[in-house]
Amino acid sequence: MNATPRYNLTELLACAAAGLLEDGRSVFVGTGFPIVAGMLAQRTHAPGLLIIFEAGGIGPRVPVLPISVGDSRTYYKASAASSMHDVMSAAQAGYVDYGFLGGAAMDRFGNINTTVIGDWKHPKARLPGSGGASDVGSNCWQTIVVMRKQSKQTFVNKLDFLTTPGYLSGPGARERAGLPAGSGPYRVITQLGIYGFDDESKCLTLLSLHPGVTVEQVQEASEFEILIPAEVGTTPEPQEEQLRILRQIDPQGLVIGK
Amino acid sequence: PVRTMLGTDTLKYSSGKVVEDPWSGKPIALLPACYPDVALFHVHRCDMYGNAQLDGILIEDFELARAARRLILTTEKIIDHAEVENQPWRTSIPFYLVDAVIEVPFGAHPTEMPTQYYFDEEHIAHWLEVSKTPEGTVNYFEEYVFGVPDYTAYLEKIGGQKKWDHLKQVMDLKDDSGGEA
Numbered sequence: 001m002n003a004t005p006r007y008n009l010t011e012l013l014a015c016a017a018a019g020l021l022e023d024g025r026s027v028f029v030g031t032g033f034p035i036v037a038g039m040l041a042q043r044t045h046a047p048g049l050l051i052i053f054e055a056g057g058i059g060p061r062v063p064v065l066p067i068s069v070g071d072s073r074t075y076y077k078a079s080a081a082s083s084m085h086d087v088m089s090a091a092q093a094g095y096v097d098y099g100f101l102g103g104a105a106m107d108r109f110g111n112i113n114t115t116v117i118g119d120w121k122h123p124k125a126r127l128p129g130s131g132g133a134s135d136v137g138s139n140c141w142q143t144i145v146v147m148r149k150q151s152k153q154t155f156v157n158k159l160d161f162l163t164t165p166g167y168l169s170g171p172g173a174r175e176r177a178g179l180p181a182g183s184g185p186y187r188v189i190t191q192l193g194i195y196g197f198d199d200e201s202k203c204l205t206l207l208s209l210h211p212g213v214t215v216e217q218v219q220e221a222s223e224f225e226i227l228i229p230a231e232v233g234t235t236p237e238p239q240e241e242q243l244r245i246l247r248q249i250d251p252q253g254l255v256i257g258k
Numbered sequence: 259p260v261r262t263m264l265g266t267d268t269l270k271y272s273s274g275k276v277v278e279d280p281w282s283g284k285p286i287a288l289l290p291a292c293y294p295d296v297a298l299f300h301v302h303r304c305d306m307y308g309n310a311q312l313d314g315i316l317i318e319d320f321e322l323a324r325a326a327r328r329l330i331l332t333t334e335k336i337i338d339h340a341e342v343e344n345q346p347w348r349t350s351i352p353f354y355l356v357d358a359v360i361e362v363p364f365g366a367h368p369t370e371m372p373t374q375y376y377f378d379e380e381h382i383a384h385w386l387e388v389s390k391t392p393e394g395t396v397n398y399f400e401e402y403v404f405g406v407p408d409y410t411a412y413l414e415k416i417g418g419q420k421k422w423d424h425l426k427q428v429m430d431l432k433d434d435s436g437g438e439a
Contacts, residue, residue: 024398056315063431067379072372072429083316092261111266120271130268138262162267176278178285179267 007238015238025097026050034100036050054132056082085233088129091139099140108203110166110223113159130163137164142186145203150190155222273369297326300366304333308356311348314372323351332362
């Protein structure tokens with residue numbers, strides 16, 4: 001990393017996440033980081049990105065960072081402002097392309113645990129549970145998992161609790177369980193790199209390393225083996241313009257300040 | 259029926275069931291309905307019969323009003339029934355669902371009332387701070403809930419008309435803390 005880092009990890013992750021969102025498509029966002037990534041994409045390469053909030057805001061021009069998904073900013077200059085039932089139904093009907101997810105732990109198939117660490121009846125830690133995430137992970141065509149702390153504790157062989165479905169037990173498992181065919185985790189972004197999922201095995205595959213990160217560091221920070229293709233790219237650093245917009249979206253650094 | 263949570267522990271540990279969809283043959287999850295004894299929420303306008311109109315997103319008020327056995331509405335303003343008759347399509351909660359209506363202007367404080375006033379982030383920050391401890395929580399309720407004779411006294415305590423006007427400005431993005439991008 002250069003001597004005086006122009007950006008922090010959250011800004012790098014936000015630019016990487018925004019870059020995945022194509023213009024003219026739709027994305028399900030929750031509070032915090034996903035909103036920032038969606039707004040950055042909307043104000044740079046994807047002005048036609050349809051941002052959808054779980055409480056009912058559909059296609060807003062978000063003026064300033066909302067403090068909750070029900071915040072009236074989530075439908076400022078929007079196309080529609082309906083309800084949670086309407087938006088969740090749209091996701092089930094297949095209208096939503098991307099969805100953001102986070103989690104305490106993830107396995108090689110992109111399944112996520114946000115419910116308990118340890119035994120369900122006597123947990124070491126009780127986590128918030130799925131919230132809208134299970135709807136996102138079940139119904140969005142391509143979900144993007146953002147995890148700031150990739151390590152042996154967060155990239156695990158076996159989850160203590162499977163809260164949100166990734167590819168479940170592997171190829172075809174989503175479809176057998178009744179989830180939409182062809183849907184599932186698309187990318188994973190951590191503090192070390194950006195990952196995809198191998199088409200055949202549905203296992204986590206490294207796509208690009210963040211600046212200054214090595215393949216060894218990536219393998220070291222995971223209980224399971226991450227597939228390493230011959231060609232691995234380098235994540236582009238945030239540009240000045242992206243940083244300027246990020247700091248305009250979140251002037252108080254509520255999200256990008258962390 | 260929902261096509262959500264299939265294959266997860268979230269569903270396994272829930273009271274949901276998985277059945278084969280008789281039409282598509284695919285598995286689908288069935289979730290039991292919920293019947294809260296009482297639902298209570300704040301609406302923009304309501305006539306004396308209980309016909310309530312809300313501006314902005316409904317979030318889950320539409321379903322909640324219909325699921326609860328008893329429904330109590332507080333409202334910014336009780337309006338004439340004639341006003342409802344002029345625009346009946348705006349009524350999202352019809353009278354037959356409603357058991358009680360109470361007019362409580364500024365009644366959503368410290369949360370926002372879409373199109374009317376924004377979150378009182380200062381007060382919410384205070385609550386988040388003091389409610390970190392049981393004592394702090396008890397003190398908060400003593401000071402702002404049980405320790406005030408009525409809602410008007412509560413409003414005076416949190417900043418009264420001056421605070422209300424400020425939060426209207428913030429809602430309309432005419433204030434620095436909510437500045438237009």
